[in-house]
Amino acid sequence: MVVNIQQAVSQKTAGFLTDEKIVIETLNLFFYYSSDSPALKDVNIIIPQKKVTAFIGPSGCGKSTLLRCFNRMNDLIPGTYHEGKVLIEGEDINKTGIRLERLRNKVGMVFQKSNPFPMSIWENVAFGPKVNGITDNTDLDEMVKSALIQADLWREVKERLDQSALDLSGGQQQRLCIARALANKPHIILMDEPASALDPISTGKIEETIDELKNQYTIVIVTHNMQQAARVSDYTAFMMTGEIIEFNDTRTLFTNPDKKLTEEYITGRFG
Amino acid sequence: MSQASGNISYFRQKGDPYVLMTSLALLLTLGMVVLMFGIILFQGLGFFWPRDLQEITLKQGEIYLGEIWEEETVHFKNSQGRLISESEIQIKKGNRDLSGRDFIWFKKQDISDQKSPPLATAFERMEYGNFYGYITGLNLGDKFIEDSAGNLFQQSSKALEKAMANREKREDLENQLNQLLAPLAGLQREISLLEIDHSIEPEAQAKKIDQLRMELQNLERKIEPDYQKYSGLLQKVADENEQLFLLVQTAEGAEVHLPLEKVVRLYQPNRMNIFQKTGFYAGKLWEFIAADPRESNTEGGVFPAIFGTVMMVLLMSIAVVPVGVLAALYLNEYAHQGTIIRLIRLSVNNLAGVPSIVFGIFGLGFFIYIMGSSIDQLFFSNKLPEPTFGTGGILWASLTLALLTLPVVVVATEEGILAVPRANKEGALALGATRWQMIRKIVLPNAMPGILTGLILAISRGAGEVAPLMITGVVKLAPSLPIDASFPFLHLDRKFMHLGFHIYDVGFQSPNVEAAKPMVYTTALLLILIVIFLNLLAIYMRNRLRKKYKTAVF
Ligand SMILES: Nc1ncnc2c1ncn2[C@@H]1O[C@H](COP(=O)(O)OP(=O)(O)O)[C@@H](O)[C@H]1O
Ligand SMILES: [Mg+2]
Numbered sequence: 001m002v003v004n005i006q007q008a009v010s011q012k013t014a015g016f017l018t019d020e021k022i023v024i025e026t027l028n029l030f031f032y033y034s035s036d037s038p039a040l041k042d043v044n045i046i047i048p049q050k051k052v053t054a055f056i057g058p059s060g061c062g063k064s065t066l067l068r069c070f071n072r073m074n075d076l077i078p079g080t081y082h083e084g085k086v087l088i089e090g091e092d093i094n095k096t097g098i099r100l101e102r103l104r105n106k107v108g109m110v111f112q113k114s115n116p117f118p119m120s121i122w123e124n125v126a127f128g129p130k131v132n133g134i135t136d137n138t139d140l141d142e143m144v145k146s147a148l149i150q151a152d153l154w155r156e157v158k159e160r161l162d163q164s165a166l167d168l169s170g171g172q173q174q175r176l177c178i179a180r181a182l183a184n185k186p187h188i189i190l191m192d193e194p195a196s197a198l199d200p201i202s203t204g205k206i207e208e209t210i211d212e213l214k215n216q217y218t219i220v221i222v223t224h225n226m227q228q229a230a231r232v233s234d235y236t237a238f239m240m241t242g243e244i245i246e247f248n249d250t251r252t253l254f255t256n257p258d259k260k261l262t263e264e265y266i267t268g269r270f271g
Numbered sequence: 272m273s274q275a276s277g278n279i280s281y282f283r284q285k286g287d288p289y290v291l292m293t294s295l296a297l298l299l300t301l302g303m304v305v306l307m308f309g310i311i312l313f314q315g316l317g318f319f320w321p322r323d324l325q326e327i328t329l330k331q332g333e334i335y336l337g338e339i340w341e342e343e344t345v346h347f348k349n350s351q352g353r354l355i356s357e358s359e360i361q362i363k364k365g366n367r368d369l370s371g372r373d374f375i376w377f378k379k380q381d382i383s384d385q386k387s388p389p390l391a392t393a394f395e396r397m398e399y400g401n402f403y404g405y406i407t408g409l410n411l412g413d414k415f416i417e418d419s420a421g422n423l424f425q426q427s428s429k430a431l432e433k434a435m436a437n438r439e440k441r442e443d444l445e446n447q448l449n450q451l452l453a454p455l456a457g458l459q460r461e462i463s464l465l466e467i468d469h470s471i472e473p474e475a476q477a478k479k480i481d482q483l484r485m486e487l488q489n490l491e492r493k494i495e496p497d498y499q500k501y502s503g504l505l506q507k508v509a510d511e512n513e514q515l516f517l518l519v520q521t522a523e524g525a526e527v528h529l530p531l532e533k534v535v536r537l538y539q540p541n542r543m544n545i546f547q548k549t550g551f552y553a554g555k556l557w558e559f560i561a562a563d564p565r566e567s568n569t570e571g572g573v574f575p576a577i578f579g580t581v582m583m584v585l586l587m588s589i590a591v592v593p594v595g596v597l598a599a600l601y602l603n604e605y606a607h608q609g610t611i612i613r614l615i616r617l618s619v620n621n622l623a624g625v626p627s628i629v630f631g632i633f634g635l636g637f638f639i640y641i642m643g644s645s646i647d648q649l650f651f652s653n654k655l656p657e658p659t660f661g662t663g664g665i666l667w668a669s670l671t672l673a674l675l676t677l678p679v680v681v682v683a684t685e686e687g688i689l690a691v692p693r694a695n696k697e698g699a700l701a702l703g704a705t706r707w708q709m710i711r712k713i714v715l716p717n718a719m720p721g722i723l724t725g726l727i728l729a730i731s732r733g734a735g736e737v738a739p740l741m742i743t744g745v746v747k748l749a750p751s752l753p754i755d756a757s758f759p760f761l762h763l764d765r766k767f768m769h770l771g772f773h774i775y776d777v778g779f780q781s782p783n784v785e786a787a788k789p790m791v792y793t794t795a796l797l798l799i800l801i802v803i804f805l806n807l808l809a810i811y812m813r814n815r816l817r818k819k820y821k822t823a824v825f
């Protein structure tokens with residue numbers, strides 16, 4: 001289900017999104033790690049379908065926090081709570097009765113530091129489908145293969161699917177993590193600085209992969225690297241101290257920002 | 272001076288003395304361990320080596336034949352105040368049934384003559400310890416051979432083999448007879464129970480008793496031929512063995528009648544060469560490991576104790592690992608980390624400091640008196656008032672030890688769980704795994720080395736524990752093993768023997784402590800070896816797992 005675009009446009013941002021379908025929407029979202037001060041302050045954002053949306057902003061401004069609100073990973077940290085709403089495909093993901101496993105199956109995540117499990121490559125990619133109830137081995141083989149192809153890793157590992165994933169290089173490990181998320185056939189993929197620990201060549205490969213994926217998936221990527229945001233994303237949100245300062249299509253945001261803060265940030269005057 | 276003290280303080284500041292102290296402390300610890308293990312090794316391994324037999328004549332005219340066990344020098348001041356040193360020696364002269372004591376001390380200076388006669392023979396017996404003397408005659412049933420020159424050793428050894436074969440035959444026959452008679456005893460028991468049962472009507476009671484009596488008679492008639500056959504055979508074997516005996520002359524010159532059936536082993540150590548001695552040693556060692564104990568545990572083997580120890584440790588592991596792991600998982604993965612959990616964790620850790628006898632008493636009270644009695648009421652009421660599970664047994668002892676070692680397993684498992692990278696756990700959850708799936712597939716395999724460390728510590732602790740076992744099921748001599756061929760094969764209610772308790776019992780409770788001393792060392796050595804073996808097994812498993820689940824490195 002996709003939210004009526006008029007409804008979204010009536011919110012504060014995003015006149016530029018009129019032609020897009022919306023998959024994620026937050027309404028007056030506040031998030032607290034502890035009660036003293038919110039890590040997210042009144043965030044209202046809409047994320048368009050099958051596009052790449054980037055979050056940029058200085059370190060500690062709440063990019064990861066916002067991202068982790070979309071698959072409720074923040075729930076794992078004891079003592080946190082939120083106010084406001086997060087709608088994914090029109091559904092309030094915090095209402096009672098939501099099954100977390102279903103949500104996370106639909107909203108995949110790639111972490112900043114690649115985290116392959118200490119198992120074989122095959123086992124890593126098949127992990128998601130397996131925990132979600134698929135047991136047939138030929139089905140699993142098929143899913144593993146197609147996920148690895150999409151993550152552009154198949155060529156490199158097809159001969160050694162049964163070898164430990166820990167023997168892969170850093171960049172390969174990260175692409176394995178992308179493949180692992182893809183194997184679940186998610187609608188949305190959240191990426192939290194997926195290339196920040198990688199060398200330029202591996203980073204380039206990841207960016208290529210993202211480019212290929214965006215026709216099929218909604219991708220939300222956090223990055224502190226503005227060139228990267230400019231290269232891979234269609235839309236960019238600039239955040240500071242827990243707030244969305246400016247959200248626009250990437251081109252406009254980088255060439256002709258509305259707000260002074262944005263301009264200062266992208267021209268490197270602070271950050 | 273100031274220069275020197277400056278040097279010293281500089282020296283101290285650098286920390287060199289402390290480095291020295293750490294190494295000294297390590298040296299001390301290592302030294303103590305090596306010393307203890309060395310003593311146990313030396314004493315324990317030397318026990319089975321055949322010692323030469325010495326015939327010693329004292330100036331007072333007494334003659335002893337036996338093994339020299341110890342030499343000691345005592346120092347004292349005489350009446351003029353001069354320091355005098357005297358050597359004393361201890362010999363094991365055996366023949367307890369004749370003179371009452373196995374061991375004797377005397378002064379070295381009193382010895383007028385000492386030799387090691389080649390024909391001196393040592394006899395290990397079923398009862399009364401060793402016998403030492405010279406074979407002068409051998410009765411083989413159909414003939415009696417006499418030879419005071421002492422050439423009867425070969426023939427006697429052969430006759431001993433026959434006597435031993437007969438003894439086995441006899442034990443077999445006795446077993447068969449017992450099995451034959453067992454149903455009779457059961458029926459008789461039923462009748463006597465009925466006779467005192469006042470809850471049914473007298474008429475019905477009488478009728479039932481008559482009926483049972485009939486059954487009993489029928490059964491008696493049925494087994495009569497078999498009974499006759501077996502007891503006939505038994506009588507024959509017994510008669511045959513009665514005719515197999517030796518005449519043995521002691522060093523003092525007394526002639527003794529020695530039935531071969533009562534002899535376990537006879538040997539002439541003074542005539543043995545090194546290979547024969549080695550063979551003898553191996554035989555004794557094998558007997559020690561594989562045979563049942565004799566002579567209130569001071570002789571023979573410790574097989575039942577080995578069996579009991581290993582089985583108890585295994586049962587304990589089976590009980591403690593799942594419980595400990597689940598508890599640790601709850602503490603770390605499910606529970607809300609707050610004051611209560613901290614308190615619980617503290618209590619669990621402190622459980623490790625509770626004296627083990629307290630666990631024993633708890634085991635007695637809870638497992639035996641409460642759980643055991645309830646089980647008896649529910650499932651074994653036909654055997655009451657004789658308890659089945661309502662008394663000490665290997666199950667209750669194992670569970671008590673499981674409780675005792677639980678903290679160790681919990682703490683080690685918690686450490687293992689904490690070592691699992693958070694990124695992996697989050698990764699699994701982010702893929703839509705439930706908490707339990709995440710625990711099963713990520714946490715448990717990665718925490719396995721920690722769990723096995725816990726198991727290793729638990730085994731080391733559990734295998735050496737004695738105090739709690741003494742009140743929950745260990746006995747000096749168990750009539751049968753906890754596993755045997757009779758249904759249901761695994762008898763968890765049975766009492767069992769244990770090497771640790773064996774050490775205590777033989778060393779401090781035996782009537783003949785002197786003779787038992789080597790047995791204590793040997794048993795201690797064996798217990799240490801078993802603990803080491805079990806540990807190595809667990810360590811091997813852990814290393815294999817470590818290789819499999821080595822954590823991610825860039
Ligand atoms: N687990 C946590 N517990 C408490 N505070 C946190 C936690 N994670 C992040 N924060 C705080 O929330 C704010 C936003 O963090 P984060 O979303 O990680 O920033 P970013 O990803 O933009 O660098 C920071 O001030 C950070 O200190
Ligand atoms: Mg971040």
